[in-house]
Amino acid sequence: MTANPIRFGVVGCAEIARKVARAISLAPNATLYAIASRSVEKVQKFAATNGLAESVKVYGSYDQLLDDPGVDAVYLPLPTSVHVQWAVLAARKKKHVLLEKPTALDVAELDQILEACQSNGVQFMDGTMWLHNPRTANMKQLLFDKVNRSVGRVNFIHSTSTMAATPEFLESNIRVKPDLDSLGALGDLGWYSISASLWAKNNQLPTTVAALPGVTRNAAGVILSCSATLHWDQPHQTLAIIHCSFLAHTSMDLFIGGSNGSLYVKDLAIPYQETCASFDFTFGAKFVDLHIGWNVEPEKVDVATGLPQETLMVQEFARLVESIRDSLSGPCAKWPQISRNTQLVVDAVKKSIDLGCKPVSL
Amino acid sequence: MTANPIRFGVVGCAEIARKVARAISLAPNATLYAIASRSVEKVQKFAATNGLAESVKVYGSYDQLLDDPGVDAVYLPLPTSVHVQWAVLAARKKKHVLLEKPTALDVAELDQILEACQSNGVQFMDGTMWLHNPRTANMKQLLFDKVNRSVGRVNFIHSTSTMAATPEFLESNIRVKPDLDSLGALGDLGWYSISASLWAKNNQLPTTVAALPGVTRNAAGVILSCSATLHWDQPHQTLAIIHCSFLAHTSMDLFIGGSNGSLYVKDLAIPYQETCASFDFTFGAKFVDLHIGWNVEPEKVDVATGLPQETLMVQEFARLVESIRDSLSGPCAKWPQISRNTQLVVDAVKKSIDLGCKPVSL
Numbered sequence: 045m046t047a048n049p050i051r052f053g054v055v056g057c058a059e060i061a062r063k064v065a066r067a068i069s070l071a072p073n074a075t076l077y078a079i080a081s082r083s084v085e086k087v088q089k090f091a092a093t094n095g096l097a098e099s100v101k102v103y104g105s106y107d108q109l110l111d112d113p114g115v116d117a118v119y120l121p122l123p124t125s126v127h128v129q130w131a132v133l134a135a136r137k138k139k140h141v142l143l144e145k146p147t148a149l150d151v152a153e154l155d156q157i158l159e160a161c162q163s164n165g166v167q168f169m170d171g172t173m174w175l176h177n178p179r180t181a182n183m184k185q186l187l188f189d190k191v192n193r194s195v196g197r198v199n200f201i202h203s204t205s206t207m208a209a210t211p212e213f214l215e216s217n218i219r220v221k222p223d224l225d226s227l228g229a230l231g232d233l234g235w236y237s238i239s240a241s242l243w244a245k246n247n248q249l250p251t252t253v254a255a256l257p258g259v260t261r262n263a264a265g266v267i268l269s270c271s272a273t274l275h276w277d278q279p280h281q282t283l284a285i286i287h288c289s290f291l292a293h294t295s296m297d298l299f300i301g302g303s304n305g306s307l308y309v310k311d312l313a314i315p316y317q318e319t320c321a322s323f324d325f326t327f328g329a330k331f332v333d334l335h336i337g338w339n340v341e342p343e344k345v346d347v348a349t350g351l352p353q354e355t356l357m358v359q360e361f362a363r364l365v366e367s368i369r370d371s372l373s374g375p376c377a378k379w380p381q382i383s384r385n386t387q388l389v390v391d392a393v394k395k396s397i398d399l400g401c402k403p404v405s406l
Numbered sequence: 407m408t409a410n411p412i413r414f415g416v417v418g419c420a421e422i423a424r425k426v427a428r429a430i431s432l433a434p435n436a437t438l439y440a441i442a443s444r445s446v447e448k449v450q451k452f453a454a455t456n457g458l459a460e461s462v463k464v465y466g467s468y469d470q471l472l473d474d475p476g477v478d479a480v481y482l483p484l485p486t487s488v489h490v491q492w493a494v495l496a497a498r499k500k501k502h503v504l505l506e507k508p509t510a511l512d513v514a515e516l517d518q519i520l521e522a523c524q525s526n527g528v529q530f531m532d533g534t535m536w537l538h539n540p541r542t543a544n545m546k547q548l549l550f551d552k553v554n555r556s557v558g559r560v561n562f563i564h565s566t567s568t569m570a571a572t573p574e575f576l577e578s579n580i581r582v583k584p585d586l587d588s589l590g591a592l593g594d595l596g597w598y599s600i601s602a603s604l605w606a607k608n609n610q611l612p613t614t615v616a617a618l619p620g621v622t623r624n625a626a627g628v629i630l631s632c633s634a635t636l637h638w639d640q641p642h643q644t645l646a647i648i649h650c651s652f653l654a655h656t657s658m659d660l661f662i663g664g665s666n667g668s669l670y671v672k673d674l675a676i677p678y679q680e681t682c683a684s685f686d687f688t689f690g691a692k693f694v695d696l697h698i699g700w701n702v703e704p705e706k707v708d709v710a711t712g713l714p715q716e717t718l719m720v721q722e723f724a725r726l727v728e729s730i731r732d733s734l735s736g737p738c739a740k741w742p743q744i745s746r747n748t749q750l751v752v753d754a755v756k757k758s759i760d761l762g763c764k765p766v767s768l
Contacts, residue, residue, distance in 0.1 A: 063696045199631070199654045202564055202647070204663060207693070252619065256635050257765075258643040271562070271645050273618050273633075281620040283633050285564070285647045292561045293667050294691040294700070301566060301649075301657050308659075308672075310686075314693055316700045324672075329656040331569070331676055334425045336714060338656070338678045352698060403619075 050362040050369075051077035053115035053139070055106050055130060057090040058218075060144060061121045064171070065094060067354035068119070074362040076100050077116075080109035106130060110137045117167075117365050119358075120144060123224035124231055128153040135160035140167040140365045142358070143383075145239075146231035150394075151387045158380050167364045169357075169379040172239050172386075174313050176360055177353040179321040180243070182345065183307055186325060187300070188246060193327045196304030201244050201274075201284035203237035203298045205313060209268075209290040220266050220290070228267035229288045230393060236313040237286035238389045240298045241274050242382070245282060249385055250274035253392035254403040260291060272393040286393075304328065308342065315353065322346045412724040412731075413439035415477035415501070417468050417492060419452040420580075422506060423483045426533070427456060429716035430481070436724040438462050439478075442471035468492060472499045479529075479727050482506060485586035486593055490515040497522035502529040502727045504720070505745075507601075508593035512756075513749045520742050529726045531719075531741040534601050534748075536675050538722055539715040541683040542605070544707065545669055548687060549662070550608060555689045558666030563606050563636075563646035565599035565661070567675060568654040576652065582628050590629035591652045592755060598675040599648035600751045602660045603636050604744070607644060611747055612636035615754035616765040622653060634755040648755075666690065670704065677715070684708045 052068045052075065054061050061079070068076045076096065081087035084104030091102050103109040110118070110133060117140035120130055127148050131141050141161055147170050148154040161168040174180060186194050209217070218224040219232045227234075242248070252275045260269040269289035276282040296314060300307045305327035315321040324342035332339055351359065367373045392404040414430045414437065416423050423441070430438045438458065443449035446466030453464050465471045472480070472495060479502035482492055489510050493503050503523055509532050510516040523530040536542060548556050571579070580586040581594045589596075604610070614637045622631040631651035638644040658676060662669045667689035677683040686704035694701055713721065729735045754766040 060697070063698065066696065196655070199651065200566065200568075200633070200649050202566075202649075202661075204562065204564075204661070206562075206663060208665065254619075256645055257614065257616075257637040258639075258645045260643065269561070269643075271635075271647075275619040277620075281622060281631075283618055283620045283649070285633075287562050287564075287645070287663075289561065291665070292663050293558070293665060293688070294693070295661075295663050295668055295688075297661065297670075299564075299566070299657075299659065301568060301654050303570065303653070303655060305655050306657055310670075310704060311700065314697055314700070316703050318698050326655070326657075331656070334428065335422070335676055336425065336680050336716075338673065338676065341678050342672060354698075 195302035557664035
């Protein structure tokens, strides 16, 4: 633990809050300072169930937590529909904002949040954990660094983010409720595949986005399953396919095919194991004489994770907050930009779905 | 070797003829009887270079080979544009027809071939080798048999068939010449991904097919790279994405995602090794508590190939021919049907490309 760790307040007791509360407690430059729910009983039960230290303050309202001057930063695991309300308020109270994805119902809402963060000089970051895994940095080298063996020009990206939701989830989870998380599987899972596609294109926005046939919605109109293409025509043609679903067996893969090599990850958003993550890298593959085999097989690259990826996310966020606190720099613009581009593409997929799969230009 | 093997004539000395001539020589119920080229010098050189037995007849014209009464069956590794001409002629000469893929420039041509085969009582099969790999049968069990652990309802299919063509290939190979193989990468490589998608849907035709943005053609208009979606709306929604290219690093993968499990193959059309092929099978995957890992990782299933897949193709074809020769049955309708459906989808992708990516109903 560093001498003066960033004090986190967790606003809401959603399931994901358990994971991030643990991540905060594991991060060397962060400490779990307070947690709030809309009822004091609920937050006390959460604290007891998850073995939080006695020193963690518990609040029966979000406002109370935001008014606590001891809170440096908040993590907001709230339903998407109330992100704008609480993230803007947190920023106005000078709390740095770590916001669960999807960041908002649309980019107009996100822009309100980003504007509030900017004008109050606080850091913004969304909760896309896999971006902080060391595996991601390792793959990035093979994509963008001038290494001898690299993927080359990226032509094709493919990513699935699916999970077989239980009947209970499909009945009552906030992520299938139109008033809470109207983006459904697109916001919850599609976000990962979209962020992965943008990441593989160095955060360049696609030229056009189009939903593909076969969208499934529940009776209330929330998206349970959809697919889309993202197309870049500059500086060269790249096509990404994303597929997300609450109605399919769990899958979290990412394929990136380039001119010289390819990357394949099977467990992108949530690695199989906490301590090590791997990917396949294939380079210079050709068929041998007579086309009865290949000259190479994919190389499995193992990357030790050290701390869990969500802890690394908290650590990176806290590092940026420390830098602002200690007047070493202003807020970092990279993470808000990544969030905004992801939200823009989520919006475009949604719009294309509403238009019957017509292409949407960005 | 069986007592009375099927005597093959190979019509043409293309590169792929070397592979299939070897396959014929390895198949226990087949024998390489004759080979023809348009010039006697070329065929003699081919025979010498590939160490063909002295007993193999060499012909300086395709007609001479087709007129040889000793030839039971022909393998036709010719440019696609002349398939209809030579396959129809072979059928009329009562030769069974093993035809390289793509089967024809369009389904109208293929129908001429199939009609000629049917009316002359000869077997037809196209040269899609991977369908004959024991791995394929093994995966099929997990897709269609009532096994306890199966993929379940197939929701999503993804397949790439790409290879980085050399500058020489892109300049002069028959597969990029509009008068020889105008289907280009779609016919040569896309055929695999389309056949894989149909296979995963038990040869059911999709409802609609649409090309995706980013089609690349050469100066003569031949397709060098394209992608497409295949959509089935009955008995449930299934979406397949196919991607083929002469301009990307070699990739031959197939992902099949279902309601209960998924299959993933990295080397579909040409396995890495001749003697063994593998695939990943994931079943019942869930995230563990706190979503910090998975309950299972993909299971690698290794399948011993025995004979190379192209030999198994020749063996299966020869078995069907034997059955006809020995009056045990008429031609088998399964293989022509698979070819025809594949060609229908190839045609639909081509049509959609020509229509600027508009969906085409089937």
